[in-house]
Amino acid sequence: MLDAIAKRYSCxxxxxxxxxxxxxxxxxxxxxxxxxxxxxxxxxIVVVTDDALRGQLAxxxxxxxxxxxxxxxxxxxxxxxxxxxxxxxxxxxxVENMLLQAAELGLATCWVxxxxxxxxxxxxxxxxxxxxxxxxxxxxxxxxxxxxxxxxGQTKPAGPMESVHRNGW
Ligand SMILES: Cc1cc2nc3c(=O)[nH]c(=O)nc-3n(C[C@H](O)[C@H](O)[C@H](O)COP(=O)(O)O)c2cc1C
Numbered sequence: 088m089l090d091a092i093a094k095r096y097s098c099x100x101x102x103x104x105x106x107x108x109x110x111x112x113x114x115x116x117x118x119x120x121x122x123x124x125x126x127x128x129x130x131x132i133v134v135v136t137d138d139a140l141r142g143q144l145a146x147x148x149x150x151x152x153x154x155x156x157x158x159x160x161x162x163x164x165x166x167x168x169x170x171x172x173x174x175x176x177x178x179x180x181x182v183e184n185m186l187l188q189a190a191e192l193g194l195a196t197c198w199v200x201x202x203x204x205x206x207x208x209x210x211x212x213x214x215x216x217x218x219x220x221x222x223x224x225x226x227x228x229x230x231x232x233x234x235x236x237x238x239x240g241q242t243k244p245a246g247p248m249e250s251v252h253r254n255g256w
Contacts, residue, residue, distance in 0.1 A: 091191045093242055098195030100237040101156040110192050111159060114233065117188030118163075121180035124173035129165040130181050133219050143218040144230055148211050151199045157232030161185060162201075162219060164227040175202070178228040185231060195236035201227040 115132055123129065135141055136159055144162070145155035154160050163182055165174035182198060189196045203209035212227045221227070 091187060095186050095190035095196070096240045096242040097197040098232075098236045098240050099153045099197060101153065101158070101195065101232065101234040102237045103156070103158065104235045105158045106194060106234055110189075110194065111233075113192065114161070114185050114188045114194075118161075118181040118185040121177070121184045123177035123180065124171075127168070127171065127173070127177065129167055129171065129174045130178050131164050131166065131221075131225060132181075133162040133164075133221070135160040135162060135219065140218060144215060147201065147214045147218070147230070151230065153197070154199060154230060154232045156237075157234040159233045161231040161233060162215060162221075162227065163229050163231065164201075164221065164225045166222075166225050174226060175228065182229055182231060189233050193235075194233055195240060196231050196233045199230045199232065201229055 111134060115134070118130075118132060119128075121130075135144060141157070141160050142155045144160050145152050163178050163185075165178050167174040186196050186198065201211050201215050203212045215221070215227050215230065216223065216225065
């Protein structure tokens with residue numbers, strides 16, 4: 088498992104080689120096996136392969152431009168219950184499963200954040216919702232470009248080790 092985890096890194100340049108539907112299904116299935124609070128599974132995944140839509144998703148904020156290059160973008164959100172703030176953890180677990188499965192399949196990805204808050208505002212989520220016709224009741228966590236890396240990428244070392252505490256702080 089550590090070897091699989093070590094294959095993942097954030098890729099920001101993709102080739103135009105397509106991703107097989109069978110691989111997309113495997114990545115989605117990995118996501119849908121994630122744990123969720125009270126097993127609510129509040130998540131939704133929009134699989135975006137359309138060129139024009141990916142081009143629009145690349146413009147939702149300043150750090151998303153490479154989403155236009157990747158042949159697939161997974162947009163991850165949830166329809167939270169009124170008192171449910173665990174949707175963030177639920178969707179985060181789903182996203183990490185998808186990133187790891189993609190890496191194991193030899194595919195590159197990057198977690199591109201979408202989720203707004205009271206400080207940053209919610210415009211980014213609203214823009215992505217508009218592109219895909221997603222209802223306002225759905226909160227968006229992230230969009231994940233996925234494809235073949237344009238060039239070999241670099242995985243960062245684990246760390247910092249000072250973050251690890253044993254039997255107390
Ligand atoms: C919540 C979250 C939001 C992120 N948003 C972006 C983003 O908008 N654009 C981007 O290029 N990378 C984004 N990243 C990727 C991080 O920059 C990246 O994970 C970090 O630099 C570590 O590099 P690595 O993923 O290669 O280990 C995001 C990562 C997380 C966890």
